[in-house]
Amino acid sequence: MKTLKAMFKSNIRQYGMVIALVSIALLFQIITEGVLLKPLNITNLILQNSYILVLAIGMLLVIITGNVDLSVGSVVAFVGAIGAILMVNMKVNFFVAMIICLIIGAIIGAWQGFWIAYVRIPAFIVTLAGMLVFRGLTMVVLKGTSIAPFPEAFTKISSGFIPDVFGGQGAHITTILIGVLLSVIIVIMELNNRKTQLKYNFEVPPIGFMVAKLVGIIAVILYFSFVFSSYKGLPNILILLAVLIVIYAFITNKTVPGRHIYAVGGNEKAAKLSGVKSEKVLFWVFVNMGMLSALSGLIFAARLNAATPKAGNGFELDAIAACYIGGASSTGGIGTVVGAMVGGLVMGVMNNGMSIMGLGIDWQQAIKGLVLLIAVAFDLFTKSKSS
Numbered sequence: 001m002k003t004l005k006a007m008f009k010s011n012i013r014q015y016g017m018v019i020a021l022v023s024i025a026l027l028f029q030i031i032t033e034g035v036l037l038k039p040l041n042i043t044n045l046i047l048q049n050s051y052i053l054v055l056a057i058g059m060l061l062v063i064i065t066g067n068v069d070l071s072v073g074s075v076v077a078f079v080g081a082i083g084a085i086l087m088v089n090m091k092v093n094f095f096v097a098m099i100i101c102l103i104i105g106a107i108i109g110a111w112q113g114f115w116i117a118y119v120r121i122p123a124f125i126v127t128l129a130g131m132l133v134f135r136g137l138t139m140v141v142l143k144g145t146s147i148a149p150f151p152e153a154f155t156k157i158s159s160g161f162i163p164d165v166f167g168g169q170g171a172h173i174t175t176i177l178i179g180v181l182l183s184v185i186i187v188i189m190e191l192n193n194r195k196t197q198l199k200y201n202f203e204v205p206p207i208g209f210m211v212a213k214l215v216g217i218i219a220v221i222l223y224f225s226f227v228f229s230s231y232k233g234l235p236n237i238l239i240l241l242a243v244l245i246v247i248y249a250f251i252t253n254k255t256v257p258g259r260h261i262y263a264v265g266g267n268e269k270a271a272k273l274s275g276v277k278s279e280k281v282l283f284w285v286f287v288n289m290g291m292l293s294a295l296s297g298l299i300f301a302a303r304l305n306a307a308t309p310k311a312g313n314g315f316e317l318d319a320i321a322a323c324y325i326g327g328a329s330s331t332g333g334i335g336t337v338v339g340a341m342v343g344g345l346v347m348g349v350m351n352n353g354m355s356i357m358g359l360g361i362d363w364q365q366a367i368k369g370l371v372l373l374i375a376v377a378f379d380l381f382t383k384s385k386s387s
Helices: 002-010 012-031 039-064 072-089 095-118 123-142 152-160 171-198 209-228 236-254 256-266 270-272 278-304 317-326 338-357 361-386
Strands: none
Touching: 002 256, 012 256, 012 338, 039 152, 039 209, 039 236, 039 256, 039 278, 039 317, 039 338, 072 095, 072 123, 072 278, 072 317, 095 123, 095 152, 095 278, 123 152, 152 236, 152 278, 171 361, 236 256, 236 338, 256 270, 256 278, 317 338, 338 361
């Protein structure tokens, strides 16, 4: 029991947000009379929030270092515009155009990372300048108009679904099998993790707790596999998101660069004394943010099937809110990729639920602002209690 209490206390931010997500989803499911969790609506929920979730992954690393990036919305618009010029006007192959756009995003991140890491200008100022610069450049590049349509193969990134290799009638068999396979992988990983912890005499939760946790996770995975299979199967963008989550969760939890990011965010001076090159860490975190902003820009352009000067407006605020709601600390050094995804889904479910209810955008903004305020206040409260 003591172990369970200690576990809950040390992970209260993450557990709190998961409980909040489930509660909000159930609340809107009841209010909307079952519309929220219909297969079509869940698919739309993923498609509508995918670009914010991609941004939230990059923003999380920035926030862990104790900084913030206000330029991501403008970079999304700028890269979308460049992509449109390459694919629509110049007829460049969509795959080559995407590679070029990702490189441009990385260069933008390197530009901003240089001023922040090596010249020591606060990230708030540099990225505020970047927000104005890239919004202006978007207007220049697009000349105030929209460019459309994109090649069909490119739009499939945001609107396509994985094919059913088994040709199921009435149900997408491939999606169900992926759900089962994912469940098996999670069970094996959890068992191996427990075995390793026991080997090194770490304290582990009771076996009953682990079984209950696995049953809950597998039930959720299989439920959503069934839901997706009853519509058109897994969206392509969900596969891309899953790959990104696995890669970045691995980097932040299991690699030396990941530990350096947390160290710089926790205490930069102490990290430097320990041999961490904080300038290099900050620089590469912003390069990564630029590249993920470019990817998000491509996903958004593919979803709209157009590049517009107003694209990406407010995206930076949604990404920052997703990280804070998901448990990232406003003072840096704390946060997880999975937490940021949960935070992004909290925002997405609220947006979707309130839209179904017919609530105006003004009320939606006000409610989301209050949720963000409560999340940060909760973070500061739990931090003061633990100290």
